[in-house]
Amino acid sequence: MSLDLDALSIRSAHGGALFSPLSLQVPAGHVVTVMGPSGVGKSTLLDAIGGHLAHGFHLTGTVRLNGCDVTGLPAEARRIGLMFQDALLFPHLSIGDNLAFGLPPSLRGRAHRRAAVEAALSQGGLAGLYERDPATLSGGQRARAALMRTLLAEPAALLLDEPFSKLDAGLRGEMRRFTFDHVKSRAVPTLMVTHDPDDAAAAGGPVIALKGLISP
Amino acid sequence: MSHEGRLLRAGVLAVVGLGLITPIAIGLWQTGRAALGILPALGRNVASLDSWHELVALPGFATSLRLTLVTGLGSTLLSVLLATGFCAAVHARMTSASGARMLTPFLAIPHAAMAVGLAFVMAPSGWIARMMAPVAGWDRPPDFATVNDGWGLALTFGLMVKEVPFLLLVILSALSQIPVARQMAAGRALGYGRGIVWIKIIMPQVWPLIRLPVWVVLAYALSVVDMAIILGPSNPPTLAVAVTRWFTDADPTMILPASAGAILQAMIVGLAVALLLIAEKVGKRLGRWWIRRGGRGLSAEPGLWAASAVVMAMMAVGLLAMLSLVVWSLAWRWSFPQVLPESWSLKPWTNAQGGWMRALSTTLLLAGATAGLSLALAIAWLEGEDRARRSRAPWAEALIYLPLLIPQIGFLYGLNVGFLQIGLSGGITAVIWAQVLFVFPYVMIALSDPWRALDPRMIHAAAALGSGRGRRLWAVKLPVLIRPILTATAIGVAVSVAQYLPTLFMGAGRVATLTTEAVTLSSGSDRRVTGVYATLQAGLPFAAYLAALLIPAILHRNRRALSGASAT
Incomplete structure (x- = not known):
């Protein structure tokens, strides 16, 4: 299993690309971390991969899951799991x-x-x-x-959107271990965006810096 | 990618266009033709301005026009001032939620029922006079017109009792979007008094958020019929009432000047809104000049407290009016100076049972059908926006408000002509259709904000778990939004129950609801029977609001995040 991004680029409604084209590979059971200042479009990147992009954003490039192009599929058919800083359990x-x-x-x-x-x-x-x-x-x-x-x-890939930022310091370490252990034991390719270097260190995988092209 | 979304949106657009906009356009078109003298049914086929000459020459026309302008503009202006003053004085002590709860009875009760109650309270033989009788030494009702007065004061007051709570709700919800406390602190730290901060800082931010609702209030006040029949001057009445009478006159040629009057009514509302826009522009200029001068001003506090006192007094009279409906419906012997009935009885209820049961079931059928249809359309519209991942275009927002800004009397006659041509007139279907025109906007407005406040990430989470569009709607959005959905439905029921003109015109007199009956009975002499109908008329929306409060509380009794007031 692997999650591959190929020259992924997102343009906003006003025409500008959010960041330079992104290509990366996340092998099964690995966690790749994308870091960047707030507002650079980290969450938008995850929206694009997961199929949740809002109207007005245009996506070029491809998202491949185990070699299959899922770029045209609706979110519910992609089998890409999503975790946010809020648990967002259905109330x-x-x-x-x-x-x-x-x-x-x-x-x-x-x-x-x-x-x-x-x-x-x-x-x-x-x-x-x-x-x-x-x-x-x-x-x-x-x-x-x-x-x-x-x-x-049973997601084929997992996206983490600053998943630990709302937890208090004591809980954060425990939750990181818990999450990454599960990800690795199930061999799910995982992409995490964060601005916390400790998250990246705990994930133990490669870190990619996302550079913004325009101010949002 | 969002093919299904496009289909849904196209469907919603078609229903809104054909079902809501086309009828209004046809109604205005047909009324406009008759206003220009073209009425094929009477063999008139040549356009002329004769209807307008006839209209102007009708007895009492000038007085009717003046009454409409004075009561409509006056009640709206005073309502806005009082509501603003009240909010300024009490906002810090009242949350939006508790305010909404307090205002609910005033919002739920139909205009006609409130008018009947106010007439009971304010008439020379009413509750207020009865309470004053021992002091004033009256043993007979005093001989002056406190209701149906020639100045339209009772009507103005009645409109304000209904409109001030509505505006309060609108202003309170606008204030919840503004950091009032911090701006107040910042302003006061710069040496401005509380009232001045309110006028210079807070209100300029509130106005854009309440502009549309104020227009709706203005359009309504200028063209109200049921409340004007019950509380307004009767001869000559306000223009909208006069036009209604001319339309229903035995002489069919009266339709020509009536149509001209209907179009005039629509033009008056248009002009009034334009006037308000100009006043806004001028006010902006003056306000900026005033703010730049930097004057710390005198304290505006006494004015604010006076406004609050007037609002409280008005609400007290309004509550008394609601109570008087029930009391009269249960009264048997109640001679003048007595404050309470000398004998009570259920006879007013049992004697008129056949009549009110029929009216109640018709009203229930209409309310259920119109609220249900409106809710389905509103959900389809909002879901369509979600699926397209678009926010609402300004023209779409305008479409929603359109039926509330065009006076009913302006197009209902013409719409009936259109319904006659397709053989719909006089039936319950025509009444349902005509009512939905006014029920849908309120349901849509009530549901839109809570719907959009739903965290989109929660829906993304559901999609990421593999659930498709249908399951996201039925298993996540609708259950989570059950409270605002039921509240919107209750508002729809209240609006439907309150409809008078659509029922009158489209039902061709054959569809009797609690409202049409209450308005008809209000001119009669038996207050007990009127009380029965008005009590039911007020009770139905109350029951709907109560259900909207209780059902989510029971369904979600074990779900803390949903049993309270918030939807997220």
């Missing part, structure tokens, strides 16, 4: 149902699905919290639930 669903939302429909049977979710919950240190309201969880628990939800969907 109307319990923790367990949030995880079940990500579970592929190919896993049949209520008991099987429930078991898969329960297993993911205990992997995430959330055993026994199936019925809990996401709003009642701690920040760390929410972050772990969001990661487990994303991983249950």
Whole structure:
């Protein structure tokens, strides 16, 4: 498995390219970090890879997943997981149902699905919290639930958008380890954007600096 | 890439264009033709200005015109001033959410029901006179016109009781987008008093956010019919009421001057809005000059407190009016100086049961159908915007407000002509269609902001988990937005229940709702029966708002993020 970007470039509605064309390869189980000042278009880059680009942005170049061009596919067909600094759990669903939302429909049977979710919950240190309201969880628990939800969907690649920046310092190290361990053990190619050098150091992979061409 | 989105958007555009805009255009066109003397049904085929000459020559025309201008412009101007003053004085002590809750009853109650209640309270034999009777020594109702007065004061007051709460809500929600507390601190630190900071700093930022709602209020106040029938002068009445009478006159040739009057009514609203735009331009100039002089000014505080006191008093009278509806519907013997009925009875309810049950079921059917259709269209529109990942174009925003800015009387007659041609007139379908023109804008406006406030990353997260457009809508957006969706529906129900003219014109007198019945009964003598209809008319929107509050609280009782007021 690998995630490849080939001469990826994004133009904004006003015509200018956000950054110089980007080519990179993320092998399975590796974490590539993209760094750059705020406003350079790091989040827009992830939007483009994941298929969430807003109207008015134009994408050139290709995104390949395991050799297949996914640039023209809608977000839901790309199998590219997404993690933000906020957990963004669905507020109307319990923790367990949030995880079940990500579970592929190919896993049949209520008991099987429930078991898969329960297993993911205990992997995430959330055993026994199936019925809990996401709003009642701690920040760390929410972050772990969001990661487990994303991983249950069996993503072919993972995008992390400043995933640890809202956690407090003590929790941050723990969450980094937790995230990167899971990414590596599942051999998912992972692209992270951040402005925190510690994130990049913890990820242990190559670091790419994104240079802006225009002011946003 | 967003093929499905394009299809949905094209569908929504077609429905809005054919269903909402075309009827208004046809209505204006047909009314305009009749205003120019072309009425094939009467064998008139030559354009002329005779209808206009006839209109101007009609008895009471000049007085009607003056009354319309004075009550419409006066009530709007005073409402804006009072609402602004009230917000300036109490804003720091009131959150937007608690303010909205307090204002809900005033927003929910239809104009006609409020008018009936105010008539009960303010009439010479009403509650206020009864309370004053022991002091004033009255044993009979005093002999002066406090309702239906020739100056239109009661009508102006009635409009203000309804419009001030609406403007308060609009201003409070605009203020929540402005860092008022910090700007107030900065302004006061520079030596400006609280009231002056409000006028020089805060209001110039608020105005662009409330401009459109103020136009809507102005258009409404200039062309209101039901409230003007109940509270306004009766002979001659305001222009909109006079035009309605001429349209429904036994003599069909009266349609010609009536149409001219309807077009005049639309022109008056257009001119009033233009006047407001000019005033805004001038005010901007003057304001800039005033601000640059840097005067710290006198304290504006006494004015603000006076405005708040007037607003509180108006609300008290409004609450009294709502209460009086229920009291009258349960009163049996209630002779003049008594403050409360001497005997109570359910007879007003049981005696008129057949009538109000029929009117109630028709009203419920209309409210359900119009609110449901409007909600479906609003959701389709917003989802279409999401799928195209576009924000709303200014022309689309203008389309939404259009039906609220053109006076109903200006195009409803012509629309009925159009409906007659396709064989729709006089039926419930025609009434539903005509009501949706006015229900949809309110539902759309109420739903748009909460819909856009939904964190797009949450929807991206759902897409990244492999869920398609349909599942994102049904399994994420709609459940998360259930509270604003139900609130928008409740607003739709309230607007539908309050409709008078569309029901009157499109129903051709055959569709009786609580509102048409209440307005008809209000001129009669039996306050008890009027009270029954007006109570039901007010009760229905209250019930809808209550449901919008309770259903999400029950559905999401275990979801802290959703059982409160916020949607994210």
